[in-house]
Amino acid sequence: MPTPDRGKGAALNTGVLRASHEIVVRLDADTVFEPSTVRRLVEPFAAPSVGATSGNAKVGNRHGMLGRWQHIEYVMGFNLDRRMYDLLRSMPTVPGAVGASRVTALRRAGMMSGDALAEDTDITMALHRAGRDVRYAEHGVAWTEAPRSLRHLCSSGTAGATAPCRPRGSTGTRLSSGGHAGRFGRVGLPLLAVFQILTPLLAPLIDLLTLYGLVFGDPLLTALAWLGVLAVQGVCAAYAFRLDGEPLRGCGRCRCSRSCTGR
Template identity: 30%
Template sequence: METYSWLEFLENYVFYYPLAMSIVWMMGASYFYLRRERGEKQVPELKEYPLVSVLIPARNEEDAIRSTVEAVLTSEYPNFEIIVLDDASTDSTAAIIQEIEANEERVRVLLLNKNVGKPSALRYGALASRGDILLCIDADAYLDPWAMHWMVSHFNGPRVGAVTGNPRVRNRTSLLAKIQVGEYSSIIGMIKRTQRILGKVLTVSGVIAAFRKQAIFDAGLWDTDMITDDINITWKLEKRFWDIRYEPNALCWILVPETVSGLWRQRVRWAQGGVEVVRRHRDIWKSWKQRRLWPVYLEYVLSIIWSYVFILLGIVGLVNLTYPTGLPEVRIFPEWKGSMLAFICLLQFLIGLTIDQKYEKSIPGYLFWVIWYPFAYWLLTALATVYAAPRALFRKMGQPAVWTSPDRGIFTKL
């Protein structure tokens, strides 16, 4: 009887946790939209235009780097420099950057002789930069011409340490890519809006984030041994009481994985990076001053536990189908619960896509594709977390986190 009660408890946890978080995200994102996004907003007029140093770390990005740099050069912001950080590329990336540098005075290149990883490259870029604001983007990103205006406008507050932008998927030819279009709108965007309302953002978007240089140095720069630089630097800044903001008008067009293997590697890296941050910053529980980070920390730990329980119950269910164990039937989404969760997910997707219609008129059309998210991505994300958590917990820290070029999908232009 005791075993049965535990199974029932775990079954309810698998159901109620995503249900509760979906409701929180819908409420938070709706409030953020009504309070800060609704209505037409003009590009902010700035009293001054501080120099922005755009840092672009790159390794083996010969297919993407030229168009990325050219997109930044079309920015309407009048005062910026571009520093491309070539992390010992083995293709023609360095040659392409040097060609651009020879013809464009706003572009500089730092050639690293050894593959040291993205965090180390960003450290070099921060030291070489001349601007008071550092805008970090990925080597496959197309920056919107007005993105810098929107991001710089937040730094009029003295305690603003970073501003994260709004990544938009630009390759939409495959089912995986189309689902991710909806994911960035209905999941990632809604979470960032909610966390901003609650006061603490789990992570900036590594593909587009602006930092106050003073804050970056105050936090000790990027840690070179972390798999994901964006989550860790966010926590380092917030532990130093710098404010992190989300600016949905700061658009950046990105490529997402379009193969299962590429998506798997991306989600394993995200999961491992998140667990590494949980491991490194567990000292926040020792200080009452860090209490505003406790809910963010706890929610992430609960999501890790959910992944393990979800996979465990799935295994028990499969075993019950093939071999009688004597355990009761495991129903992850039984009877009315499955219908309720499906309805809440659909409502969340509808709200997220409706909010993002302000930035893409055609985005509600992706509702048909994003409804497949719970079936495919919940399982993939859970498996990635179960696989990555032990790697993060038992990984020997201190060694530089080097990188390989991710799956960029089908390379397309806007």
């Protein structure tokens, strides 16, 4: 009889339990590593406190409007955030597309949960609660294939790469906890609430207020305020692209696991 499908978490746990070495590196099926990526991912493990490392995921198939939008989202929304979280020692997620973990740390943290919305954020938070450090290896580059159409986008998990709400991950991480878990609770979780929940919810409100100001208020002042918001976003985008070594014009390099016509 065929073995029932127990999900991705159970598959990852099987691989970890059968691993014969202390460090495991994982990637998605639609992801391609740079030649030096594995080395970059494992370098931080020279420190015994490190339990996992997050790599730098980039969109490979960035041709077309949707691909370029997702490329911008990865550079600004993911990789820029990871640099900030790494500086604050509060990394919330090791993405499944490119990451490494210490086997003993995974076992002590409870392994991958099968009832979480996404096992990557769940286990990362569990590692924090266990007192382990999670670092960002920005030079550990992986090229992943983003959804190529709106239909694929709606049915994929790309948008959940930084989602903050995870059943087991948030449970037990308290603001009053001591040590590394307490720092993550006091710094990491509030930042997730602000930048991953509150800010996206307020974004449509800015557009509504802009329309209201143009019709019922001072059109000039409203337009200047709206342009000011765009200017701040533009400066942040330029800074993020510079840190990631990406060109501001054009789609840049395409490194797809499948055929790509964008250059």
